[in-house]
Amino acid sequence: MKPEELKIIFLDRDGVINEFPGMGNYVVSLGDFRMIPGSAKAVGLLCRAGFEVHVITNQGCVSRGLLSREGLDKIHQRMRAEIEKEGGDLAGIFYCPHQTSDVCDCKKPRTTLFLKAVAERRVDFSNVYFIGDSEEDILAGKNLGCKTVLVLSGRIPETQTGKLPVQPDFIKQDLWEAAQWITQEKS
Numbered sequence: 001m002k003p004e005e006l007k008i009i010f011l012d013r014d015g016v017i018n019e020f021p022g023m024g025n026y027v028v029s030l031g032d033f034r035m036i037p038g039s040a041k042a043v044g045l046l047c048r049a050g051f052e053v054h055v056i057t058n059q060g061c062v063s064r065g066l067l068s069r070e071g072l073d074k075i076h077q078r079m080r081a082e083i084e085k086e087g088g089d090l091a092g093i094f095y096c097p098h099q100t101s102d103v104c105d106c107k108k109p110r111t112t113l114f115l116k117a118v119a120e121r122r123v124d125f126s127n128v129y130f131i132g133d134s135e136e137d138i139l140a141g142k143n144l145g146c147k148t149v150l151v152l153s154g155r156i157p158e159t160q161t162g163k164l165p166v167q168p169d170f171i172k173q174d175l176w177e178a179a180q181w182i183t184q185e186k187s
């Protein structure tokens, strides 16, 4: 497939797919994991429109010892199941388990996990969307050279978007609105 034919979307997890757990908090159990209304349906819509959808998420709770990798896998199984109910299928889930003090090479805004997701394929990142709810997401998207979409369903309320040091290319209320917009724009 030619780079321009690949349709790829990257999604952040917390505040985009599932409810933002709050500043400094983490989703460390299935009980903490609640899907944002319409997010599973949104992934279904994107998949049906031919997009390959990957989740790229920072989960420093693993390094902090608050959640095991097995526990995180269980949460991701639940997320996959919720999305599959709406006809979606995640191509990949990539997470950074580290915290800043670990000085790793995979934590967003670094781009290692994104490059891992596309493996060896040649990708025209200017055609790729990254939908996230935080400053580090916008920065990661800019570092990668893709189209950045900030959703207001998580970390950053609408009143603070003007104060961001790096502006996203687009702002949408939530993943459902973003998915409808992307699929209409692309069709």
Ligand SMILES: [Mg+2]
Pocket (backbone or CB within 6 Å): 012, 013, 014, 015, 016, 132, 133, 134, 154, 155
């Ligand atoms: Mg987030």
Ligand SMILES: [Zn+2]
Pocket (backbone or CB within 6 Å): 096, 097, 098, 104, 105, 106, 107
């Ligand atoms: Zn890392």
